[in-house]
Amino acid sequence: MNPINRLLAGYRSYRALYHEKRGDLTRQLAEEGQKPEIMVIACSDSRVDPAILFNADPGEIFVVRNVAALVPPYSPDSSHHGTSSAIEFAVKDLGVREIVILGHHKCGGVQAMRSIHQGNKLEDREFIGAWMALAEDACAMHGADDPGSEAAVEMATIKTSIRNLKSFPWILSRVDDGSLRLHGWWFDINTGNMLAHDPKTGQFSIVDSVPDLMGK
């Protein structure tokens, strides 16, 4: 099918479901505005769409996607901070209560970073190197030469993003008073498993077994 026709077919399905069968929901969202309690910072990868992975309705999750789900450190300067702007809006205007960093296996951004770390030069690439340098410490920690370290670097990248979230003073104050929680999740596109970072152990485990997530 022509790719644009594929998009149009999908749009017609969405419209039939949400604007005809579930018109109450979309009318309410239009009239009262959005009030999502969850922000997801995810990778742009086409295989890890948060709305699909979490079976979310319109209005349920506020999403920002970029290469490798990175959060830059707090830098209130005149640069163009797309991700930080979205975080600011989610926290200060929407008042989200949970922020999930959603990394994943076989991440192209992390693969590019590992390649640079191995000394390779990415030909004809102007932006990806500087962007992925945000997570350089993840490579430095786990090495880029060992193919077996791929998942470890991806998970360390998620931890870097959580650490950078805490560099925003208005995030840290909300975390400290308990009105905001930060989560690091890693999706395995091979198995469909979702693993969550357990801050107590520093390890990633299947989401159902992380006590804090289960309210234990």
Ligand SMILES: [Zn+2]
């Ligand atoms: Zn990715």
